Amino acid sequence: MDNREMILKTAKSLFYARGYDGVGVQEIAEKSGVTKPTLYYYFGSKKGLLEQLLTRDFQLLEAEMEQATVYQGDLRGTLYRTARAFFDSVSRDPEFYLLLMALFFSGRKSEGFRTVYPFLERYYQFFVKVFESAAGELGNMRGRQNQFAVSFTGCLQFYLLVRSRDTEDLSSMQVSNEEIEELLQQFLYGIYT
Amino acid sequence: MDNREMILKTAKSLFYARGYDGVGVQEIAEKSGVTKPTLYYYFGSKKGLLEQLLTRDFQLLEAEMEQATVYQGDLRGTLYRTARAFFDSVSRDPEFYLLLMALFFSGRKSEGFRTVYPFLERYYQFFVKVFESAAGELGNMRGRQNQFAVSFTGCLQFYLLVRSRDTEDLSSMQVSNEEIEELLQQFLYGIYT
DNA sequence: CTTTAACTATACCGATTGGTATACTGATAT
DNA sequence: ATATCAGTATACCAATCGGTATAGTTAAAG
Numbered sequence: 399m400d401n402r403e404m405i406l407k408t409a410k411s412l413f414y415a416r417g418y419d420g421v422g423v424q425e426i427a428e429k430s431g432v433t434k435p436t437l438y439y440y441f442g443s444k445k446g447l448l449e450q451l452l453t454r455d456f457q458l459l460e461a462e463m464e465q466a467t468v469y470q471g472d473l474r475g476t477l478y479r480t481a482r483a484f485f486d487s488v489s490r491d492p493e494f495y496l497l498l499m500a501l502f503f504s505g506r507k508s509e510g511f512r513t514v515y516p517f518l519e520r521y522y523q524f525f526v527k528v529f530e531s532a533a534g535e536l537g538n539m540r541g542r543q544n545q546f547a548v549s550f551t552g553c554l555q556f557y558l559l560v561r562s563r564d565t566e567d568l569s570s571m572q573v574s575n576e577e578i579e580e581l582l583q584q585f586l587y588g589i590y591t
Numbered sequence: 592m593d594n595r596e597m598i599l600k601t602a603k604s605l606f607y608a609r610g611y612d613g614v615g616v617q618e619i620a621e622k623s624g625v626t627k628p629t630l631y632y633y634f635g636s637k638k639g640l641l642e643q644l645l646t647r648d649f650q651l652l653e654a655e656m657e658q659a660t661v662y663q664g665d666l667r668g669t670l671y672r673t674a675r676a677f678f679d680s681v682s683r684d685p686e687f688y689l690l691l692m693a694l695f696f697s698g699r700k701s702e703g704f705r706t707v708y709p710f711l712e713r714y715y716q717f718f719v720k721v722f723e724s725a726a727g728e729l730g731n732m733r734g735r736q737n738q739f740a741v742s743f744t745g746c747l748q749f750y751l752l753v754r755s756r757d758t759e760d761l762s763s764m765q766v767s768n769e770e771i772e773e774l775l776q777q778f779l780y781g782i783y784t
Numbered sequence: 785c786t787t788t789a790a791c792t793a794t795a796c797c798g799a800t801t802g803g804t805a806t807a808c809t810g811a812t813a814t
Numbered sequence: 815a816t817a818t819c820a821g822t823a824t825a826c827c828a829a830t831c832g833g834t835a836t837a838g839t840t841a842a843a844g
Contacts, residue, residue, distance in 0.1 A: 401821085416698040419612035423802060435804075436822055444802065496696070503689070503696040505609040548753045549746050549777060556745030560737065584742060588780035594791085616832060628834075629792055637832065 402440045405430045406451050414493040417500060418448060418510040448513050455494050456517050459487050463524040469531035476528055477550070477582055484554055485573040492568035495558075525551050553585055595633045598623045599644050607686040610693060611641060611703040641706050648687050649710050652680050656717040662724035669721055670743070670775055677747055678766040685761035688751075718744050746778055 399407070408430040412421040423444050427437045441447035466483035469476050488495040501514035525547040529536070533543075557577075561570050592600070601623040605614045616637050620630045634640035659676035662669050681688040694707035718740040722729070726736075750770075754763050 414698055415700045417610070417612055417701045417703070419610055420698060420701050422800065424800075433823055434802090435824090438803070439821065496699075500696045500698060503693045505607055505613060505693060506689075507608045508610045508613050510610070544753065545750075545773075548749045549774075552745035552749030552752075553742050555749065556741045557738075559745075560741045580738075581742075584781070586781045588778065615830065617830075626793055627832090628794090631833070632791065 401432050401436055405437055409447055410451055410493055414497045445509055445513060452514060452517050462487050467524045467528050473532040473535045478578060480528055481554060481578045489572045492571045550585060553581060557581060594625050594629055598630055602640055603644055603686055607690045638702055638706060645707060645710050655680050660717045660721050666725040666728045671771060673721055674747060674771045681751060682765045685764045743778060746774060750774060
């Protein structure tokens with residue numbers, strides 16, 4: 399692995415564990431086996447490092463969602479594929495997912511939030527798209543696409559959250575097909591089923 | 592307002608805006624109109640300041656939830672009161688709520704997370720309690736109390752999230768009774784209603 | 785009148801923060 | 815052979831980090 403790649407990897411892991419503001423550039427460089435000027439050669443600044451990290455790892459994420467969210471005349475099926483893609487990408491790189499969450503919830507005026515916000519906004523639109531393209535199936539949504547997207551995203555997110563609640567074991571972030579079916583059932587028809 | 596109170600207030604506001612790690616003790620002291628030794632006299636450490644801040648503001652929160660989550664033979668009613676209490680406490684002090692979220696999502700090994708975790712764990716139990724006490728109404732839950740609590744909490748959380756998405760205006764965190772009814776309807780009977 | 789205790793300020797600590805000026809490497813192109 | 819280039823290291827910067835030793839100040843209690 400070349401130095402650039404090594405720095406990105408180290409940074410992701412450290413940012414995840416102790417937060418963007420909680421980790422110094424010095425430490426990232428050291429644990430990557432390089433010195434600070436090398437890091438600054440590639441990324442220009444700490445913020446630049448975060449930006450390139452997000453840009454790179456978001457590409458896979460968006461490609462997967464692009465595919466999964468294509469509506470094929472069946473809301474449940476599309477939601478299933480969407481949820482599957484979401485959980486898969488999370489379990490493929492749990493650190494990145496948790497880093498995203500951390501940045502999103504970090505103070506609105508923090509560098510971390512400002513940097514991650516546009517990425518997450520784009521990501522969120524994939525979920526909105528699903529409900530919009532299912533307009534025929536859902537009848538008059540009265541502009542509730544956003545509400546649906548939110549509550550669906552919320553279900554997915556918090557499903558994971560509790561998984562990783564008191565465990566350090568990120569591999570527990572894997573969600574089975576059956577669990578998705580259950581989650582979907584509840585989302586579509588409520589908890590009385 | 593005495594110095595201690597002033598420091599707590601300033602700290603909450605700054606931590607919310609730029610994150611626990613993003614704010615220095617120096618700045619908190621300055622903006623509170625005191626010097627650092629005064630701050631350390633009252634709180635002992637930066638972590639101590641956060642702890643006392645959480646302890647104080649959680650008391651109100653828990654008292655409200657304690658009341659709201661009493662089951663009275665009607666799940667829907669209890670969920671309504673719970674949601675109402677949740678949204679009220681959030682809109683009463685949006686900064687504190689967002690600070691909690693930020694701390695919760697900050698790195699698992701960060702001081703902020705370690706400090707806030709026990710508080711949130713206790714808070715979460717109120718939601719679990721609701722579904723447990725409604726066991727008769729829901730029939731065999733097959734141990735799904737936790738799943739219900741998670742997905743309900745998720746709905747509430749993300750309802751707020753989108754509210755504050757692209758606005759700096761925290762007052763938009765108010766949720767009307769009608770909105771709660773809608774949210775509840777969806778949670779209980781799914782989105783096809 | 786003095787002691788005591790709560791509280792606050794001046795001035796400092798070593799360590800770390802994000803960031804850089806400068807010089808050097810080794811490989812490639814001319 | 816030499817000039818150019820991406821990439822890397824030594825050594826440094828001012829500023830800030832969390833935290834503290836010490837010396838007041840103030841008001842109530844003896």
